[in-house]
Amino acid sequence: MNSRGLDYTALTFVIIGAVNWGLIGLLKFDLVAFLFGNLSWLSRIIYIIIGICGLYLLSAYGRFTDGKKED
Incomplete structure (x- = not known):
């Protein structure tokens, strides 16, 4: 699974949580x-998976951008 797929999977679990x-x-x-x-x-x-996904998303926090840099 690529990084983007993992990001969306983790985000889905965190939303459920x-x-x-x-x-x-x-x-x-x-x-x-x-x-x-x-x-x-x-x-x-399920609670453990949601917790792990939350921790993972802490590390991915800065990667959720649209690719544009702000001035």
């Missing part, structure tokens, strides 16, 4: 736990 945290904050509803079980092995793996 952000929506999940928004639901927890607003409605006290954990979508991941609802779909995969409360701290089941599968939901824990």
